[in-house]
Amino acid sequence: MDTLALMGTGFLQALSPLNLLLMAAATAVGVTIGCLPGLSAAMGVALLLPVTFGMDPATGLIILGGIYCGAIFGGSISAILIHTPGTPASAATAIEGYQLTLRGQAAKALTVACFASFCGGLLSCISLYFFAPPLAQLAMKFKSPEYFWLSLFGLTIIAGVSSKSMIKGLMSGVLGLLISTVGMDPMEGVPRFMFGQSTLYNGVDVTCALIGLFSMSQVLILAEKRIQARPAAAKFKDRFSLTGAEVKKISPTIIRSWIIGNIVGILPGAGASIACFIGYNEARRFSKNKEEFGKGSIEGVAGSEAANNAVTGGSLIPMLTLGIPGESVTAVLMGGLIIHGLQPGPELFTTYAGMTYTFFAGFVLVQFFMLGIGMLGCKGFANIARLSDAILIPSIFLLCVVGSYAIHNNVVEVAIMLIFGGVGYLVRKFDMNATAIVLGLILGPIGERGLRRSLMLSDGDPSILFSTPLCWALIALCVIGLLSPIFMNRMERKLREKHGAA
């Protein structure tokens, strides 16, 4: 089946009433999570992973995609209305957005944020359609040695993200690899590190680990601090609309930010939090109305929001084609793929092409829901953004418990989730890297199989790992992957300092 036919079939399947209903619900949930300061997109996706268990994989992934996009946009609501970014991806939006709110133009700021997020997200889907299939074809040439290097590459790129120390990031990744060895040895068939628990026969369940590391740890983080009332959201004095002149004014910024967001999304180690600052910076650099910046510029809001939402599609490309997530949310989404019995890589574009293109179509449609829900529900979400941590703490915990129990209807997995929650809390406190642990857990079995099969094929000769140009290309990427977060962090820090971090 050619690509156009697959795209058409994908849209037909994505447009089923059930899918549309779930897309709307998922996007609304995502926006809600995003607008609550302290809750991240990764936490939301991890928490709601179990809800997708009984569903068709495409529908499940569409739901997770909806939460992802919704959460990235949702962060801008609290950034604009209460000057507190809901997610780090909206930090730059708070700079101009809150200034507009102070000027009595809160509705205008939200409309621009919503429109720019919609355009950024929608345009990023184009990249997904165009770049993902060729990259998947390249991945078809991979054999055991290449898969070993690929898993190592995945770890190196994530190791430096969100951790001040590269060594600590790498340690987190190796710790994840070590935890991934729990369970049955894939080659020798002997049980390893199971502590007498038959539940661990197939290894540590990735969903349990995800819920524990991202959601349960958040409960503990919220529980340690004094519960404080959030500031009241500003009253809306203007209308939710944009004039033709305003659309014309922000259009070049949106297109520029789309390109920025896409590149940042595809790049290893980068993410929406970096893209929003680059998008904002470039909007200011190219603006004809530089004097408006700092006092409430709609171009500034558009630049930041289009860039952070353009990351969503871009970041899916390496994850779906090579199995390399560039940041925490895509690592969680990859866990979602694996839970549905799908392995990221070329098979998603051959054997499971129908499912993949349905997900792509769903991802496109989610952007429309985001626009509609964002525009219609801003006032409601503004009130939700004030929800107290005192309510969130027990509510998230209960969802963590029910989610981890639902995986195999087993209380032991709830206990595992709690252990990972404790680990996640300590990891965050001591600046280790939870995403790298998850990635180690996901990539560990792929790397182990790749390495041990390669060595088996070569009678133990390690030179097989350096035998093809693709191996060398991947080794080079590993080196780049190790170095790129250093530059990315430096760039983000410089931009934050320059714009007086929101």
Place this chain on the structure above:
Amino acid sequence: MTRSDIGVVAIIYATCLLFLVMTLKLKAAAQVYPLCLIAGLAGLNTLYLATRLWRLFTGRAAIEEAGIPAPTPEKPGLVNDLPEIFKGFLPGQFFFVVIASVAYLALMHYVGFYPAGLIYMVAVMWRLKVPLLHMAITLAVLGILIYSVFTLFLKVPLPRGILFG
């Protein structure tokens, strides 16, 4: 070098040791891969310790981000960053939530998911001083949400407990 560094290094070494002891009990062919990982983790940990010690002895341990004065070459030393890491930490509130969460799991075993959940939610929200009306709304919304998604839609047989099972 900071106190948290000592904790991180000690925990990682302890993890390596635990896995090493268990690995050595496996048959020879199954030991190779875990041993490589343990060696890698221990190596990185040692490298981390070495960099920290280097900074400690050269007096270059600056923790500008935390706003803690950096030890100078004249006055090198161990920086206690724990007050900064646990700034605003409320032990009473934190441990109440942790103990309630563990107690909830035990209670779930006896009375089932929903009754245990109700008791847990009320206890934690009461401790965190949530107004009664908000408490009632939260319980209703969450109850309906979990029941409709997990019990009705996904048909997950949530624990009913020994008393009601």
